[in-house]
Amino acid sequence: MSGLFDDLRDLYQEVILDHGRKPRNFRRLDDADATARGDNPMCGDRIELFIRRAPDGSIADAAFQGRGCAISTASASLMTETVKGKTADEAKDLGAKFRELAMTGVCPDCGASFADEMERLAPLSGVHEFPSRVKCATLAWHTLNAALDGAKEASSE
Amino acid sequence: MSGLFDDLRDLYQEVILDHGRKPRNFRRLDDADATARGDNPMCGDRIELFIRRAPDGSIADAAFQGRGCAISTASASLMTETVKGKTADEAKDLGAKFRELAMTGVCPDCGASFADEMERLAPLSGVHEFPSRVKCATLAWHTLNAALDGAKEASSE
């Protein structure tokens, strides 16, 4: 393979391409407690997110459907994996940390509470060098907040 | 007098200043056959022109009222003097020649038919060097055309 795009391997790590091509939890949840739609009008990304809560209020299951670029699809896929078992507050906290990571490439105080989770999300940190793509990575998390807050729509705008 | 404005004596010749200060035929014609209003919205000049025709159709009397700068007032004043006794066609022809004079400073084929009249109007030829003032000089003549054509308003725009 030519090296024309070699320096993009940071952004498109293998795990991103893999989740982009074969997103996990890519399905409807017919017994969802909460759903929300997330839109990025700029590039036409649109996801529908489904959340099922456990009796204790924590996230028992998360899934999504929709369309989007590799970054937004991979981010949604990784998110659904990562938030399972979290309480709503934990999930939001994690989302805030992730957004910091996506925007700056680092998240100094992240290791403290969610070391493992942040490590799983780390492959998306390369997006911070591509300002126009940050929204792709954060769309799923905006949508999660909306679902947890009972809103029906989120927009990355 | 200082020389600050000396080179403006071409534009503001004594006859212009005189007609500007003491316009001739500055009155209503209560027995007018035709009247027209002329407007120069740009500087607020506004004249009302009155024409009375002789039985043979020629211009028996011409007068005007209104407000305007020295140039437009002098031009209207000189015009009313000049067109008396002319037929409508002659007056229009004279107006066309005058407009050429005002815009270019010369009127090569003017002498032919209206040598005397053009000489009386000549003091206004200096206006051609002041493009924004040409309209001031031609407003009265536009209005004359309107009056002769039976229109009620003319605009120098």
Add this chain to the structure above:
Amino acid sequence: MDTLAPATFDVARIRQDFPILSQPQARGRPLVFLDSGASAQKPRVVIDAMVRCMETAYANVHRGAYRLSELATNSYEAAREATARFINAVDAREIVFTRNSTEAMNLVAHGWGRGVMKPGQAVLISELEHHANIVPWQMLRDDKGNELRVCRITDSGELDLDDLEMKLADGKVGLVAIAHMSNVLGTVTPVERIVAMAHAHGAKVLLDGSQAAVHRRVDVQAIGCDFYCFTGHKLYGPTGIGVLWGKPEHLDRMPPMLGGGDMISYVTFEKSEWAPVPAKFEAGTPAIVEAVGLHAAIDYVTAIGMPAIEAHERSLVDHATSTLATVPGLTLLGAAQDRGGVFAFALDAAHPHDLATLLDRAGIAVRAGRHCAEPLHTRFGLENGTTRASFGLYTTREEIDILAQALTEAREFFR
């Protein structure tokens, strides 16, 4: 009465920032540019910023997924942020870029006047308004029936606040639209009081800052108004760009005036969804390079300091007030306590248009006419208009002296 500008304000140095001021002029006379109120000259930093944008960082905004377009988008949005800071808006999203302040006022007349106000509500303007703050409300009235009320001004050219109070009293006024500074009288209006009075009667307030924003620090939060607008070309910035600031809750309620690209989220043939503000009001490709130029202009005046600019202007106003008083046969229009550097006058011997032609020959650029404020001139019985000298931050006392001298001679010329 002759206060000095602060020592930091070096007008000679500032003049060097403006290329046109050192251009050779016809007949070798230096340019005495006293028409900044109509449009100001541009400092080199503004010109350079526009050139740099076009030579190194130009692309359409909001659209591309490539570096140049990101650069351009960042520059455009940075201009919005600088504009927000300039008038102390809470958030850059409260800033809508328009073509000029005329479009900004029309945007309010459309979005608020037609879109939000009730048919029975009135608009209250004043006698000293520029046509840009008259005609849109006439169009609204003729179209939707909203009454147009006009607050009187006093003979000294100040708002008659008793009349304002009276015209607000019945609570029917939905919007008060008033100039922050008159472009003819120089009058600076008491905007905080106007806002308090209007709000007490349930009316919103739009301020036309076309003149004021050039001359003093504007703080929309401190003023408390609902809408504020100004125009780039008077603020030493480019033509083709103006600013409407509005409280976000107001902007949210306003329908857009123009439809097209960039102002919608989703489009089908059946229906479109508006984008959030300010995009909703910015249909199509905006004035990108002009926004960059406006940003440079804002940085320029901010670096000099609006207080310093205001102090310099105050000193010019004092000087002009006393100097013009010495010109025989000259009548100044307006004598407000609080005023900016705009002087309209009538000379007994000369029509304003003739006077301007003379002054032009002396290298002095002034305006003649009614300055897009015809009703104001009618109010003062000056159907012929006035001649107007207006100052910029590069204006000097010497220029005012030259004007006064020329006026005196012009009077001789015409007598």
Add this chain to the structure above:
Amino acid sequence: MDTLAPATFDVARIRQDFPILSQPQARGRPLVFLDSGASAQKPRVVIDAMVRCMETAYANVHRGAYRLSELATNSYEAAREATARFINAVDAREIVFTRNSTEAMNLVAHGWGRGVMKPGQAVLISELEHHANIVPWQMLRDDKGNELRVCRITDSGELDLDDLEMKLADGKVGLVAIAHMSNVLGTVTPVERIVAMAHAHGAKVLLDGSQAAVHRRVDVQAIGCDFYCFTGHKLYGPTGIGVLWGKPEHLDRMPPMLGGGDMISYVTFEKSEWAPVPAKFEAGTPAIVEAVGLHAAIDYVTAIGMPAIEAHERSLVDHATSTLATVPGLTLLGAAQDRGGVFAFALDAAHPHDLATLLDRAGIAVRAGRHCAEPLHTRFGLENGTTRASFGLYTTREEIDILAQALTEAREFFR
């Protein structure tokens, strides 16, 4: 099939006219700018003309009675005359300067749609329209009830003239508003036929020339349309200026959209009288410097020659058509017979946005998305949008080769 551009068209020399093309780029790769359809780069002559205006001849227009203002007014009006000649208008007064073509179309939707058309009359657009030629008509429909009809396009991206005929047949269509060239498909529409069909059914015709005016000689008299518009920034000119041409008898009947200075003859508080066209439509201080820049842009392309520009583009189109066909997994959108230099495509392995990010890294500036033509993408089932490469007069065959090569590698990258 590979026609050569005429020998007089020296693209290497032309590229030197555009400062940005020789700017050093990030990562040392040369800039391959393939987004001219969104906005074109500016030649030095345009930048210089704007600088010269601001440095030597700037003042507000139409207002001053002094030399600088006359100079500026002359420059502004000379730009109008040059624009009139450029599209072969009969008279410069038929040219209205707007901010962009979006505003031009809104002006027609307002002045003709709301002001002249009857409530029962319909507007007929097509599936290939830009949002700027969709949303204003939706707003008109939602506001005044005028039906909005949409002419279908064929799978190859051409107007379905049978459908056009059918939708005109009942004589209810008051206005046909169609792009002269699609900004996605590249399709050039058969404007003379459209005009003939529309006129036969009593409908007026507005052509959106935003793309077409850049690529070929436009002659509004030969076309016979009623309105035509284009936008400065795509024609190598400044942002902040666009053009609406209209038949004078139409413009005369249209009420103004914006009220303010310079668009009225007389103002009292009771009533204002509109100025004659085009002033009626140009409220407030116009984009003076931008008009001067547009004039320079028009002179620039005219000096090169629109036929030469068209021939160069045709050779690029042929080259791109054959070269892009060799890229595995690439689907081109549209295959019109008569087309301009705009290619939107989908690559099987990559989302358009990801693809654009990759290409950007290779120094290639393309757009990803729906290019303000969402319904068109929906029509082709491409909700994710497309990636689009669009050419300017400085585009070379080598750049197209670089694009094709990069697309091939990008596909490998994502597989």
